[in-house]
Amino acid sequence: MKTRSILLGILTVVTGLVWGGQSLTVQAKMTNDQILQTAPKGVTIGNYFSTGNISGNAAKISSTDFGARQAVNLTTDANQAGVIWASDDARMNLNEDQTASMWMYFGDGRKTSSAGDGMAFVLQNDPNGVNAIAKNADGTPASGQSIGVWGTDSRTDMTQPLDTTAIAKLAIQNSWAVEFDTVANQDVSSKTTDANAVSRLKQGPVSAFDWAMDGQHIASGFPWESRTYASQKASETTTTTSGPWYNPTTTTTTTNYYYPSMNHLGKITPGTGTSMFTFLDAGWWRHVTLHWDSSTDTMTYSYNDQVPKAGEEATTATSSTDAASKTYTQSVKINPADDLGVGADGLVRWGFVGSTGSSTAAIENNIVVFDQVPGLVNGNATATLTDTSQSDKVIDDPSDTVNSGDRLSLNYNLKYTSGRESWKDIVAKLNLPTNIVFKNATIKYANGDTDTISDLDTSSSKGQSLSKSLENLNNKQDGSNAPNATADITLNGVAIAGDNDTTTVKETHSSFEGSNALMHTTVSAFNVKKVNGSMTMALTGQITYGPGSTAMANSDITLHPQMNGVNLPTKTLSDSDAAGKFSYTIPASSIISGLTDGNQFVMYATDKNGINSANDVGYTITLKDGTLDLMVNPTGTFNVDHPKNLTGSAMSFPADSNWDVRVKDTRGAGSTWTLTAKADPVSSPTAGLLDGDIVYEGANGDQQSLTTGAAVIATHTADSDSDEVNVTSGWDSTHGIQLETNAGAISGSYQTTVYWAFENVPATE
Known part of the structure; x- marks a missing residue:
């Protein structure tokens, strides 16, 4: 029994294509004018370009949405070659550093089977000047794998040995080029078997410059030098039998077929995967920078060194992990005299060439928009x-x-x-x-x-x-x-x-x-x-009410600070402080170093009745280079050096010799600091709180408690750029930190923690 099937029809609606893990949006191919509307902004191209008198030259200067003469359009259709050269007055001077920077558009290979063939930036001193272009054997401009710059193979019999010198003579002479090749020319490749290669070579010249390359690529070389080209060979062995059947003669013949490949310098490739085929022509404007270092005779070219710009609004952005979104850089050496025929004046002509293949399905719009025109502004x-x-x-x-x-x-x-x-x-x-x-x-x-x-x-x-x-x-x-x-x-x-x-x-x-x-x-x-904790600076002051005003409780008063015109967090006064007494901690993050006029801190106060302070408190805060360092012995004792027993009456115990407090200031002469200390209540695990206090006694006999507030220990102005003060030097039985006990003090081992802090702005009332 035979089964007969009839295919009535299949309707497929494609909204997107996922290829190699990257989502691509499939749309209709844009026209050249539509592509120009998506171009990035460039500099206006002056009258320093020439298209020469080259037969069929497709190059032209085009407008974009940013105005006239914004873009160089090299190709717009199949089977085209486009070339544009700088005039004599606009040549590059290789005796000086030079920079060329541009956006380049290579078409959109996602909407076609393949784009082709690409374009190249060229330096040349060809005798033909602005009429220079690579030629076919008949003298017509070369396109295809030549891209209008590389040589061509003029042989018709592929069994004839390859002459790389003959190929080089058909290239642009005295030239160096960096190509942006949108299709790997591999009619025959390094992976092709001899049998398949011979079959293709019997048909005539092949396109195999990219014999050893994979996919789209960027590379450079010297088109006019025979070393740029290499001869590849494929062999065919045939066996024939002749003579009578009873005494046949077998003859084995080997025929060699020759074809050219190209030696690529400074290669840039994306590797394998989807990006092999959309590395250049993915419907994006790609940024390219070339920099000539005259001191080392080195040309460096960078691809994708700025964020790609979409060639159409609806295109899906490339992923940050996609090979085509990375920056690629290569450098090559160029001898101006030997490689380009440059004279003592250092001048060389520069320009662009581009070409397309025969397939109308693979039309490539080769377009350039300049950021920096070589030699105009470097x-x-x-x-x-x-x-x-x-x-x-x-x-x-x-x-x-x-x-x-x-x-x-x-x-x-x-x-x-x-x-x-x-x-x-x-x-x-x-x-x-x-x-x-x-x-x-x-x-x-x-x-x-x-x-x-x-x-x-x-x-x-x-x-x-x-x-x-x-x-x-x-x-x-x-x-x-x-x-x-x-x-x-x-x-x-x-x-x-x-x-x-x-x-x-x-x-x-x-x-x-x-x-x-x-x-x-x-x-x-x-x-x-995020950092927990911060270095702070405190200001203290006093708020007073004038005659006829009703003084508010501290908790009804709010401080409103600003630093350099920027509002800082407000603060409500504490009822545990004396009436009207305040301090404000300035966030260190609000203070900027290096300001000519210093940091301007301003603060005012309001109360719950809507009364504003009649005046603002202002400070100029200047940060200096250097550091303010405090060095403290972690342990200090009382009544150990010369022990005394409690007598049942009030007693005073001076700090022992192990108290060591030093300040080092490298902020420069004239910088000031104030050192304060406060302490936890003095207590014992067995005896409880000490009937007494820890105090600081100044030279004039005044005492400040460390447990009820911050006591000022020392104030100093540096007299050198590297100033060091021993704060505890000179402390004795009547000067320095003391432990004071009352009559009810009980013997025991007591402890407290002392907290040291800097205030490097003067206090004010």
Whole structure:
């Protein structure tokens, strides 16, 4: 019995594709104009580019939503080659450091079977100048695996030995290129068997430059040098039989087939998995920076060194663990004279080439938007976050941790190094990290000018976005403007913990957008650890009511403090203190070091009847470098050095010789401190509370109890940058800490704990 089946139809609705663990949104392919609408902001491209007189050159300057002449469009359709070169006046000078920074779009291979073929940044001194492009044997511009820069194989008979010199002669001459290759050209690969390779080679020239590569990649090399190309071989062995059947002759023949591969330098690949095929062309604008170090003749290229920008609003963002979201960097050596034919003037032409393959399903839109145009403005922007509470520790890794209350300094440094123009019309667009309360933002220029950022919210720890216009930067006289090569934006603040013991602060990205150069920088992610306990500073004072006013109880009076214009926690007075007597502990996290005019502390009082104090109490608090250290012997005794028995009357026992209290002050001459001490009640496990007290007796005979409040032990002003005072020096039977007993004191072994503290601001009434 035969079973006959009829396939009537299958309707599949695809809303998404999960490939290799990454969710991708599948949509209709965008047009070139739609892609340009998603482009990041770039600098306006001046009249320093030329498309030359190259037959079929597809390159053009295009507009984006940010205005005209914002993008270089190399290809928009199948079977295209596009090339654009800098004019003579815009050539790079390799005798100086140079930077090229740009956003690049390679198409969206998720919407097609495969993109192809990519584009390349090229340095060249080809005799053809702005008409330079790689050629086929017939002189037409080369596309496909050549990408318009590498040489081509002109043979038609693949059994002819390969001539790598002949291939190199069809490339752009006196050149170096870094390619962004969106398809691995592997008609024949290192994994192909000879039999399969021969079958393909019998059909003619193959596309196998990426013979040993896996997937999309970035790599560099010297297109015009024969060493860039290698000859690969596949062999076919055939056996034939001839002659009479009774005496046959067997002949074995081996035929070799030759094809070229390319030697890739400075390779960047994502590894295996989905990203092999979407490393470049995943519908994203990818950022690329090339930096030439003239002192070492080294070109460094970095891929994905800024956060990728979506090529379409609905695209699913790449995961932070995806290979295509990491930054990749490689460096290669280039000898300007030998490798590029550069003369003593150091000048070399630069530009972009790109090409597409024959498949209309794999059309690749190769587009470039510049942040920095080589030679126009060269410079850099950096961000450095420093924890000054941890010996100026630089916070530059997501694993770094600061403590709540730590003083942090965030510096953005802009540096102009060289160029044909000053860096003009710069606007700093700062995105500040969360969990830091920034108290001030100052700007200092190389020419001595200073400025501030006025829209800083000095009470917010939620992260802020600030915008500030800056002065033009240059390193030589520019009209009436003196050299002004750097700008430093410095923000000082305090780390603020979140609700958890440790809070992770996300990285932030800022930009500096000029009319002729855009630069970016990043503050690393880091952690803020909640710290129990803090160093504090206390102020004391007295509130009094004037004639005709009804004095309130202490618990009806509230203090309202501010530091540098920021409200601090209020405090209600305690009824256990004397009427109107107050003290306020200033949070150490509110005090900033390095302020020119010091920290401005202001406080006023209100009562429950709504009466405000007629005056504000104000202080200027300045933190100096250095430390104030207290060194105390952990154990001190009375009545051990020279023991005396109780007599039934009042007695006094001076501190024994083991009391040792020293203060070391390295904050500098003129710094002051006040040392206080208070103690728990003196008691014995068997005899109970002592009928007596522990007191401090000054030189004038005045006594202060340590058990009823903090007694002032010593006040001192440093007379050197490294000042040390022995507080207990000179204590005797009538001066220093004493144990006083009354007539009812009972013999026994008694204990107490003494608490030492600094007050390094003067007390006031």
